[in-house]
Amino acid sequence: MTGGTPPQRQARAVRLGPRSVAALVLVSAVGVAGFGWPFLAPPDASLNAHAQDAPWLFAGVLVLLVAVVAATISESGLGPKAVAMLGVLAAAGAALRPIGAGTAGLEPMFFLMVLSGRVLGPGFGFVLGSITMFASALLTGGVGPWMPFQMLAMGWFTMGAGLLPGPDRLRGRAELLMLAAYGFLAAFAYGTVMNLAGWTFMNTLSSNIAFDPDASIADNLARFLSYCLATSLGWDGGRAAMTVVLTLALGTPLLKALRRATRRAAFEAPVTFEKSDEVSRPT
Numbered sequence: 670m671t672g673g674t675p676p677q678r679q680a681r682a683v684r685l686g687p688r689s690v691a692a693l694v695l696v697s698a699v700g701v702a703g704f705g706w707p708f709l710a711p712p713d714a715s716l717n718a719h720a721q722d723a724p725w726l727f728a729g730v731l732v733l734l735v736a737v738v739a740a741t742i743s744e745s746g747l748g749p750k751a752v753a754m755l756g757v758l759a760a761a762g763a764a765l766r767p768i769g770a771g772t773a774g775l776e777p778m779f780f781l782m783v784l785s786g787r788v789l790g791p792g793f794g795f796v797l798g799s800i801t802m803f804a805s806a807l808l809t810g811g812v813g814p815w816m817p818f819q820m821l822a823m824g825w826f827t828m829g830a831g832l833l834p835g836p837d838r839l840r841g842r843a844e845l846l847m848l849a850a851y852g853f854l855a856a857f858a859y860g861t862v863m864n865l866a867g868w869t870f871m872n873t874l875s876s877n878i879a880f881d882p883d884a885s886i887a888d889n890l891a892r893f894l895s896y897c898l899a900t901s902l903g904w905d906g907g908r909a910a911m912t913v914v915l916t917l918a919l920g921t922p923l924l925k926a927l928r929r930a931t932r933r934a935a936f937e938a939p940v941t942f943e944k945s946d947e948v949s950r951p952t
Contacts, residue, residue: 689792693828700821704865707893708886754930755797758785762801763808775907778805779859780915781923782823783852786830787844788927798827818866826859845920852912860905864897871896 702709758781765778782801786794802823806816833851835844871879878895881888 759801763804766805775911779912782827783830786827791828791831794827794831795824798823822862849913849916853909856909857905860901
Protein backbone atom coordinates (compact mmCIF):
# COMPACT_ATOMS: atom_id res chain seq x y z
CA MET A 670 0.00 0.00 0.00
CA THR A 671 1.56 3.23 -1.11
CA GLY A 672 0.23 6.47 0.16
CA GLY A 673 1.87 9.78 0.70
CA THR A 674 0.89 12.51 3.10
CA PRO A 675 -2.07 14.42 1.70
CA PRO A 676 -1.28 18.01 0.79
CA GLN A 677 -2.11 20.48 3.51
CA ARG A 678 -4.96 22.80 2.69
CA GLN A 679 -3.84 26.41 2.41
CA ALA A 680 -5.31 28.86 4.90
CA ARG A 681 -7.51 31.26 2.99
CA ALA A 682 -8.45 34.78 3.93
CA VAL A 683 -12.07 35.84 3.93
CA ARG A 684 -12.88 37.08 0.45
CA LEU A 685 -14.73 40.30 -0.22
CA GLY A 686 -17.35 40.91 -2.86
CA PRO A 687 -17.80 44.10 -4.89
CA ARG A 688 -20.33 45.52 -2.42
CA SER A 689 -17.96 45.04 0.49
CA VAL A 690 -15.07 46.62 -1.37
CA ALA A 691 -17.26 49.58 -2.34
CA ALA A 692 -18.41 49.99 1.28
CA LEU A 693 -14.82 49.88 2.55
CA VAL A 694 -13.77 52.51 0.00
CA LEU A 695 -16.71 54.68 0.99
CA VAL A 696 -16.13 54.52 4.73
CA SER A 697 -12.41 55.10 4.22
CA ALA A 698 -13.08 58.14 2.04
CA VAL A 699 -15.40 59.65 4.63
CA GLY A 700 -12.86 58.76 7.31
CA VAL A 701 -10.11 60.61 5.47
CA ALA A 702 -12.40 63.63 5.31
CA GLY A 703 -13.27 63.24 8.99
CA PHE A 704 -9.64 63.12 10.08
CA GLY A 705 -8.10 65.45 7.54
CA TRP A 706 -10.67 68.21 7.11
CA PRO A 707 -8.36 70.86 8.72
CA PHE A 708 -5.99 70.38 5.78
CA LEU A 709 -8.65 69.82 3.13
CA ALA A 710 -10.65 73.00 3.74
CA PRO A 711 -9.17 76.38 2.74
CA PRO A 712 -8.76 79.01 5.49
CA ASP A 713 -11.81 80.99 4.34
CA ALA A 714 -14.13 77.95 4.13
CA SER A 715 -17.37 78.12 6.10
CA LEU A 716 -16.51 74.75 7.66
CA ASN A 717 -13.72 76.38 9.66
CA ALA A 718 -16.27 78.59 11.39
CA HIS A 719 -17.55 75.42 13.06
CA ALA A 720 -14.17 73.83 13.80
CA GLN A 721 -15.37 72.56 17.16
CA ASP A 722 -18.54 70.99 15.73
CA ALA A 723 -17.26 69.28 12.58
CA PRO A 724 -15.51 66.34 14.33
CA TRP A 725 -18.75 65.49 16.15
CA LEU A 726 -20.66 65.46 12.88
CA PHE A 727 -18.09 63.19 11.23
CA ALA A 728 -18.06 60.93 14.29
CA GLY A 729 -21.77 60.25 13.95
CA VAL A 730 -21.43 59.51 10.24
CA LEU A 731 -18.49 57.17 10.83
CA VAL A 732 -20.47 55.06 13.30
CA LEU A 733 -23.20 54.53 10.71
CA LEU A 734 -20.76 53.71 7.92
CA VAL A 735 -18.81 51.21 10.00
CA ALA A 736 -22.12 49.49 10.80
CA VAL A 737 -22.92 49.34 7.08
CA VAL A 738 -19.50 47.87 6.31
CA ALA A 739 -19.90 45.18 8.97
CA ALA A 740 -23.35 44.25 7.67
CA THR A 741 -22.19 44.10 4.06
CA ILE A 742 -19.19 41.92 4.86
CA SER A 743 -21.38 39.57 6.89
CA GLU A 744 -23.55 39.08 3.81
CA SER A 745 -20.68 38.32 1.49
CA GLY A 746 -18.39 35.92 3.31
CA LEU A 747 -18.54 35.80 7.10
CA GLY A 748 -20.28 32.55 7.93
CA PRO A 749 -20.86 31.15 11.44
CA LYS A 750 -17.28 29.89 11.76
CA ALA A 751 -15.80 33.22 10.71
CA VAL A 752 -18.13 35.12 13.05
CA ALA A 753 -17.04 32.83 15.91
CA MET A 754 -13.36 33.49 15.16
CA LEU A 755 -14.08 37.21 14.86
CA GLY A 756 -15.66 37.17 18.32
CA VAL A 757 -12.77 35.25 19.89
CA LEU A 758 -10.08 37.50 18.41
CA ALA A 759 -12.00 40.68 19.25
CA ALA A 760 -12.46 39.51 22.84
CA ALA A 761 -8.75 38.64 23.10
CA GLY A 762 -7.72 42.03 21.71
CA ALA A 763 -10.13 43.86 24.01
CA ALA A 764 -8.76 41.95 27.01
CA LEU A 765 -5.15 42.77 26.05
CA ARG A 766 -5.68 46.50 25.74
CA PRO A 767 -6.17 47.34 29.46
CA ILE A 768 -2.95 45.48 30.39
CA GLY A 769 -0.73 48.34 29.27
CA ALA A 770 -3.23 51.19 29.16
CA GLY A 771 -1.80 54.35 30.66
CA THR A 772 1.77 53.01 30.76
CA ALA A 773 3.92 54.80 28.15
CA GLY A 774 1.82 53.49 25.27
CA LEU A 775 2.59 49.82 25.98
CA GLU A 776 -0.47 48.32 24.31
CA PRO A 777 -0.07 44.60 23.50
CA MET A 778 -3.28 44.38 21.48
CA PHE A 779 -1.61 45.92 18.42
CA PHE A 780 0.60 42.95 17.64
CA LEU A 781 -2.41 40.61 17.74
CA MET A 782 -4.19 42.84 15.23
CA VAL A 783 -1.15 42.74 12.93
CA LEU A 784 -0.96 38.94 12.97
CA SER A 785 -4.72 38.50 12.60
CA GLY A 786 -4.93 40.88 9.66
CA ARG A 787 -2.01 39.11 7.99
CA VAL A 788 -3.64 35.68 8.15
CA LEU A 789 -7.30 36.55 7.65
CA GLY A 790 -7.09 39.30 5.06
CA PRO A 791 -7.82 43.02 4.77
CA GLY A 792 -11.64 42.88 4.92
CA PHE A 793 -11.73 40.65 7.97
CA GLY A 794 -8.97 42.79 9.46
CA PHE A 795 -10.92 46.01 9.06
CA VAL A 796 -13.98 44.59 10.79
CA LEU A 797 -11.85 42.93 13.49
CA GLY A 798 -9.95 46.12 14.28
CA SER A 799 -13.12 48.21 14.50
CA ILE A 800 -15.01 45.71 16.67
CA THR A 801 -12.01 45.12 18.94
CA MET A 802 -11.66 48.84 19.63
CA PHE A 803 -15.40 49.12 20.26
CA ALA A 804 -15.33 46.18 22.71
CA SER A 805 -12.25 47.49 24.52
CA ALA A 806 -13.88 50.91 24.89
CA LEU A 807 -16.86 49.28 26.58
CA LEU A 808 -14.55 47.20 28.75
CA THR A 809 -12.38 50.10 29.91
CA GLY A 810 -15.06 52.78 30.02
CA GLY A 811 -13.37 54.66 27.18
CA VAL A 812 -16.59 55.57 25.39
CA GLY A 813 -16.59 59.13 24.07
CA PRO A 814 -16.51 61.26 20.93
CA TRP A 815 -13.07 59.83 20.13
CA MET A 816 -14.33 56.22 19.92
CA PRO A 817 -15.50 56.19 16.27
CA PHE A 818 -12.16 57.68 15.25
CA GLN A 819 -10.36 54.94 17.19
CA MET A 820 -12.51 52.28 15.55
CA LEU A 821 -11.73 53.54 12.07
CA ALA A 822 -8.01 54.02 12.76
CA MET A 823 -7.70 50.51 14.20
CA GLY A 824 -9.65 49.12 11.24
CA TRP A 825 -7.12 50.71 8.88
CA PHE A 826 -4.25 49.46 11.06
CA THR A 827 -5.43 45.84 10.90
CA MET A 828 -6.50 46.04 7.26
CA GLY A 829 -3.02 47.23 6.29
CA ALA A 830 -1.48 44.04 7.64
CA GLY A 831 -3.79 42.06 5.35
CA LEU A 832 -2.60 44.05 2.33
CA LEU A 833 1.09 43.20 2.84
CA PRO A 834 2.70 41.19 0.01
CA GLY A 835 3.29 37.45 -0.10
CA PRO A 836 0.42 36.12 2.05
CA ASP A 837 0.67 32.65 0.46
CA ARG A 838 4.42 32.39 -0.08
CA LEU A 839 6.37 34.43 2.46
CA ARG A 840 7.04 32.51 5.67
CA GLY A 841 9.58 32.27 8.45
CA ARG A 842 11.90 35.01 9.64
CA ALA A 843 11.39 37.17 6.55
CA GLU A 844 7.66 37.33 7.21
CA LEU A 845 8.19 38.17 10.89
CA LEU A 846 10.60 40.97 10.02
CA MET A 847 8.12 42.39 7.53
CA LEU A 848 5.28 42.27 10.08
CA ALA A 849 7.48 43.81 12.77
CA ALA A 850 8.49 46.65 10.42
CA TYR A 851 4.87 47.23 9.48
CA GLY A 852 3.79 47.19 13.13
CA PHE A 853 6.50 49.72 14.01
CA LEU A 854 5.53 52.18 11.27
CA ALA A 855 1.78 51.62 11.61
CA ALA A 856 1.92 52.23 15.37
CA PHE A 857 3.27 55.74 14.71
CA ALA A 858 0.74 56.22 11.91
CA TYR A 859 -2.09 55.23 14.23
CA GLY A 860 -0.99 57.75 16.84
CA THR A 861 -0.58 60.49 14.24
CA VAL A 862 -4.04 59.87 12.79
CA MET A 863 -5.60 59.87 16.24
CA ASN A 864 -3.89 63.18 17.02
CA LEU A 865 -5.93 64.71 14.21
CA ALA A 866 -9.12 63.76 16.03
CA GLY A 867 -8.20 65.72 19.16
CA TRP A 868 -5.98 68.48 17.82
CA THR A 869 -8.85 70.64 16.55
CA PHE A 870 -10.41 70.76 20.03
CA MET A 871 -7.46 72.75 21.40
CA ASN A 872 -8.04 76.44 22.01
CA THR A 873 -5.83 78.66 19.86
CA LEU A 874 -5.55 81.21 22.67
CA SER A 875 -4.09 78.64 25.07
CA SER A 876 -1.41 77.20 22.78
CA ASN A 877 0.59 78.19 19.73
CA ILE A 878 0.43 74.59 18.42
CA ALA A 879 -3.37 74.42 18.35
CA PHE A 880 -5.39 74.35 15.15
CA ASP A 881 -6.02 77.87 13.82
CA PRO A 882 -8.95 78.07 11.36
CA ASP A 883 -7.59 81.37 10.02
CA ALA A 884 -4.09 80.06 9.32
CA SER A 885 -2.82 78.62 6.05
CA ILE A 886 -2.52 74.89 5.45
CA ALA A 887 1.28 75.07 5.71
CA ASP A 888 1.07 76.91 9.04
CA ASN A 889 -1.43 74.43 10.44
CA LEU A 890 0.72 71.53 9.25
CA ALA A 891 3.67 72.96 11.17
CA ARG A 892 1.45 73.41 14.22
CA PHE A 893 0.24 69.82 13.94
CA LEU A 894 3.76 68.38 13.67
CA SER A 895 4.76 70.36 16.76
CA TYR A 896 1.67 69.06 18.52
CA CYS A 897 2.61 65.45 17.70
CA LEU A 898 6.19 65.91 18.88
CA ALA A 899 5.11 67.56 22.11
CA THR A 900 2.25 65.28 23.10
CA SER A 901 2.46 61.77 21.65
CA LEU A 902 5.91 60.91 20.30
CA GLY A 903 6.95 59.06 23.46
CA TRP A 904 3.63 57.24 23.68
CA ASP A 905 3.74 56.18 20.03
CA GLY A 906 7.33 55.02 20.46
CA GLY A 907 6.34 52.76 23.34
CA ARG A 908 3.49 51.29 21.31
CA ALA A 909 5.78 50.69 18.33
CA ALA A 910 8.49 49.04 20.44
CA MET A 911 5.98 46.78 22.20
CA THR A 912 4.50 45.72 18.86
CA VAL A 913 7.92 44.85 17.42
CA VAL A 914 9.05 42.89 20.49
CA LEU A 915 5.85 40.84 20.77
CA THR A 916 5.72 40.18 17.02
CA LEU A 917 9.27 38.84 16.95
CA ALA A 918 8.89 36.88 20.20
CA LEU A 919 5.41 35.37 19.73
CA GLY A 920 4.74 35.78 16.03
CA THR A 921 5.76 32.32 14.85
CA PRO A 922 3.52 30.22 17.14
CA LEU A 923 0.59 32.62 16.83
CA LEU A 924 0.76 32.73 13.05
CA LYS A 925 0.76 28.93 12.98
CA ALA A 926 -2.19 28.79 15.38
CA LEU A 927 -4.19 31.32 13.36
CA ARG A 928 -3.48 29.54 10.08
CA ARG A 929 -4.38 26.17 11.60
CA ALA A 930 -7.65 27.56 12.92
CA THR A 931 -8.41 29.10 9.53
CA ARG A 932 -7.76 25.81 7.73
CA ARG A 933 -9.99 23.91 10.13
CA ALA A 934 -12.72 26.49 9.84
CA ALA A 935 -12.34 26.25 6.04
CA PHE A 936 -13.87 29.68 5.40
CA GLU A 937 -15.89 29.68 2.19
CA ALA A 938 -14.81 26.14 1.39
CA PRO A 939 -17.43 24.41 -0.76
CA VAL A 940 -18.74 21.04 0.31
CA THR A 941 -17.36 18.31 -1.95
CA PHE A 942 -17.68 14.55 -2.00
CA GLU A 943 -14.70 12.45 -3.01
CA LYS A 944 -14.82 8.93 -4.32
CA SER A 945 -12.88 6.36 -2.38
CA ASP A 946 -9.81 4.99 -4.12
CA GLU A 947 -10.32 1.57 -2.58
CA VAL A 948 -13.25 -0.67 -3.56
CA SER A 949 -14.23 -3.25 -1.00
CA ARG A 950 -14.39 -6.78 -2.31
CA PRO A 951 -16.48 -9.59 -0.89
CA THR A 952 -14.48 -12.24 0.88
